[in-house]
Amino acid sequence: MRTRISKFLHCFSLILAIIPVFTAHAATNANATNVTTDSLTLNWTLQSGESFVQIYKDGVYLDSRAGLNSYNVTGLSPCTTYSFNVVGTSGYGSSSTSVTTLGCPTAPVISYTTTYSSISLSWTSSNAVSYDIYKDGSFVANTSSTSYTLGASPSRSYEVKVVAKNATGQTAQSSVWASTPGYSASWTAYNLSGNIRVGGAFTNTNTTYSTSMYITLYRVTGSGDVYVGSTSVYIPAGQTVGGWYPVATGQPLGDYKAVLTSPYAITSGISIGTY
Structure with missing residues (x-):
C-alpha cells in the first residue's frame, strides 16, 4: 500500500513539473511603440528557453523572428485597429496586443453665426481631408474647406451635422442646434x-x-x-x-x-x- 502511494506521489510531482513548460509564455509584455499612420514597432520579452517566435497579425501569419524581441510592421492603414500575437515554437504560450494606427479624424468642433436667412458654419478637426454637411438629417454638401454657409428661414431651429473624413474613409462627426432670428x-x-x-x-x-x-x-x-x-x-x-x-x-x-x-x-x- 505504501509503495502504491509513493508511486502516485512521484507521478503527480512529475506532472506538476511538466505543466509549467506547457503553460509558460514564449513571450510576454507584447506592446507597440513608434506608432504612425502606416507602421509600428511590435515588442515582446522572450522567456527563458525560448528563442524563436512567430508573429501573427489579425490571426494571419506575418513573419518569424529568432533571438529578437521586436519587429517593424509596415504597410498598415491609417486609423485601423490591428491585433498581434507573438507565439513560441517550443510548446509555450503566446502574448497578444492590439493597437490602432494614427490618422483617425477628430470630431469637428463647430462654431456658427446666424441671420434670418443663413447659418455660417466654421469648424476645426485633425486628420480630415473632406467634410459632409447635413441639415436636419439631409445631406447638403461635401467640402474640403473648414467653413460653409447654409440657407435658412427666420425663427427656425436646425440640427446641423459635420462629418469629418480622412483619406481612407474613416469618419468622426459632431452636431449642433442653430436657431435663426426673425x-x-x-x-x-x-x-x-x-x-x-x-x-x-x-x-x-x-x-x-x-x-x-x-x-x-x-x-x-x-x-x-x-x-x-x-x-x-x-x-x-x-x-x-x-x-x-x-x-x-x-x-x-x-x-x-x-x-x-x-x-x-x-x-x-x-x-x-x-x-
Missing part, C-alpha cells in the same frame, strides 16, 4: 412729404402658421430717428401677399426710414413712396 431689415427714402406708404411683396416661409409683416416708419433727423407711424400685413401660412400699405399722413419734407420685422415673413425689397 426677419428684420430697413430701407430709407429721401425728400418725401405728405402721405407716405410702403409697397412690397411678403412671403411667409412657415407652411404651418400664419404671420404678419410689421412696418414701422421713422423720420430721419440729425438727433435720431423719430417715429411717425406703423402698420402690419397679414400673411397666411406658406403664402405671398403684396401691395401698397399706407403708414403715415401729413408728413413734412424729409428723409424716411421703414423698418420691417416678422417672425416668419421675408421680402426681397420694398418701395417707399407717397400717395
Whole structure:
C-alpha cells in the first residue's frame, strides 16, 4: 500500500513539473511603440528557453523572428485597429496586443453665426481631408474647406451635422442646434412729404402658421430717428401677399426710414413712396 502511494506521489510531482513548460509564455509584455499612420514597432520579452517566435497579425501569419524581441510592421492603414500575437515554437504560450494606427479624424468642433436667412458654419478637426454637411438629417454638401454657409428661414431651429473624413474613409462627426432670428431689415427714402406708404411683396416661409409683416416708419433727423407711424400685413401660412400699405399722413419734407420685422415673413425689397 505504501509503495502504491509513493508511486502516485512521484507521478503527480512529475506532472506538476511538466505543466509549467506547457503553460509558460514564449513571450510576454507584447506592446507597440513608434506608432504612425502606416507602421509600428511590435515588442515582446522572450522567456527563458525560448528563442524563436512567430508573429501573427489579425490571426494571419506575418513573419518569424529568432533571438529578437521586436519587429517593424509596415504597410498598415491609417486609423485601423490591428491585433498581434507573438507565439513560441517550443510548446509555450503566446502574448497578444492590439493597437490602432494614427490618422483617425477628430470630431469637428463647430462654431456658427446666424441671420434670418443663413447659418455660417466654421469648424476645426485633425486628420480630415473632406467634410459632409447635413441639415436636419439631409445631406447638403461635401467640402474640403473648414467653413460653409447654409440657407435658412427666420425663427427656425436646425440640427446641423459635420462629418469629418480622412483619406481612407474613416469618419468622426459632431452636431449642433442653430436657431435663426426673425426677419428684420430697413430701407430709407429721401425728400418725401405728405402721405407716405410702403409697397412690397411678403412671403411667409412657415407652411404651418400664419404671420404678419410689421412696418414701422421713422423720420430721419440729425438727433435720431423719430417715429411717425406703423402698420402690419397679414400673411397666411406658406403664402405671398403684396401691395401698397399706407403708414403715415401729413408728413413734412424729409428723409424716411421703414423698418420691417416678422417672425416668419421675408421680402426681397420694398418701395417707399407717397400717395
